[in-house]
Every structure is written in C-alpha cells, then in structure tokens.
Amino acid sequence: MNVRICELCMKSNVLCSGCEEKLKRGKISELDVKISRLLYKMKDKYNLENADFTKAIDLGRVVLVLTHKDVGLLIGREGKVVSEISQAVGKKVRIAEMGGDIKKTIADVVAPAKILGINKIYKSGGYVYKVRFSRREIKQLPVDINTLEKALKSLLESEVMMVFE
Numbered sequence: 627m628n629v630r631i632c633e634l635c636m637k638s639n640v641l642c643s644g645c646e647e648k649l650k651r652g653k654i655s656e657l658d659v660k661i662s663r664l665l666y667k668m669k670d671k672y673n674l675e676n677a678d679f680t681k682a683i684d685l686g687r688v689v690l691v692l693t694h695k696d697v698g699l700l701i702g703r704e705g706k707v708v709s710e711i712s713q714a715v716g717k718k719v720r721i722a723e724m725g726g727d728i729k730k731t732i733a734d735v736v737a738p739a740k741i742l743g744i745n746k747i748y749k750s751g752g753y754v755y756k757v758r759f760s761r762r763e764i765k766q767l768p769v770d771i772n773t774l775e776k777a778l779k780s781l782l783e784s785e786v787m788m789v790f791e
C-alpha cells in the first residue's frame with residue numbers, strides 16, 4: 627500500500643519528524659494525512675494492500691483523490707471505499723487516475739462534463755494543455771472553472787487552460 631505518510635505515521639496519531647517536515651513544507655496536506663490513515667485502517671477490510679494514494683486535492687465541494695493505480699481499488703466494491711472516504715472528509719470524493727492516459731485523467735476530474743478535445747500546445751519553456759468543452763457543458767462541471775483549472779494544473783504539473791466553445 628502506498629500512501630502519503632510512512633507506515634509508522636499511518637498507525638499512530640502523531641507524525642514522525644520526517645512526515646511533520648513534509649507537512650510543514652506543504653509537500654503533503656492535513657487531508658493527505660487523514661486519508662492515508664483512513665486507508666490504512668480500511669486496508670484489511672477492503673483488500674487495499676495494493677492500493678496507491680498519490681494525493682488529495684480539495685476542490686471545495688469535492689475532494690479529488692488521485693492514484694497511480696486502478697481507480698477501482700479506491701472506489702471499492704459497490705463504492706464502499708470511496709463512500710467511507712467521503713464520510714470521513716465530509717465531502718463528495720472523486721477518484722482519478724494519474725500518470726497514464728492524460729485524457730482519461732482529465733475526464734475523471736471534470737465528469738460529468740464531457741470534453742470535446744485536449745490540445746497540447748508547445749510554447750517556450752514548456753507546454754500548455756488546452757482542454758476544450760462545448761459551452762453547454764459548463765453546467766455539468768463538478769466545481770467552478772477556476773478551482774478546476776487549479777486542480778488540473780496541480781494534477782498535470784503543467785499549465786492548463788479550459789476553453790468553452
């Protein structure tokens with residue numbers, strides 16, 4: 627099981643100096659700590675041995691939980707894992723897969739809004755992802771455009787521009 631804090635910290639209620647330092651530097655968040663410990667507690671009940679929790683992003687009404695593995699592991703049978711996470715954080719939780727297909731990751735994050743297309747535009751010093759939607763999908767976005775853009779930036783570690791046409 628791969629989470630944001632070390633095994634010692636998963637089991638205890640205090641953070642070791644290493645994890646405390648990561649929290650102070652903003653490498654991990656309180657939310658990451660909370661979800662990591664929760665997953666550890668749920669590990670045996672839901673077979674989370676192979677689960678990966680990369681990080682959580684708080685979008686306000688919704689918390690985005692990112693994984694480098696199959697999203698199914700963190701959703702759980704009949705959605706039981708995701709619903710326990712949701713109860714613990716007191717918000718809706720959305721699980722998204724990172725690191726594989728960028729288009730799928732973005733689709734997971736913006737659902738139920740549907741994407742028209744994604745263009746990777748190269749510019750000096752890097753690139754920007756232009757995520758295109760039909761104008762009528764605005765209503766379907768899980769949170770507001772600004773928050774979503776920020777989340778996608780942090781997720782893709784790159785500039786992101788959402789365009790409605």
Ligand SMILES: [Zn+2]
Pocket residue numbers: 631632633634635641642643644645646
């Ligand atoms: Zn630790």
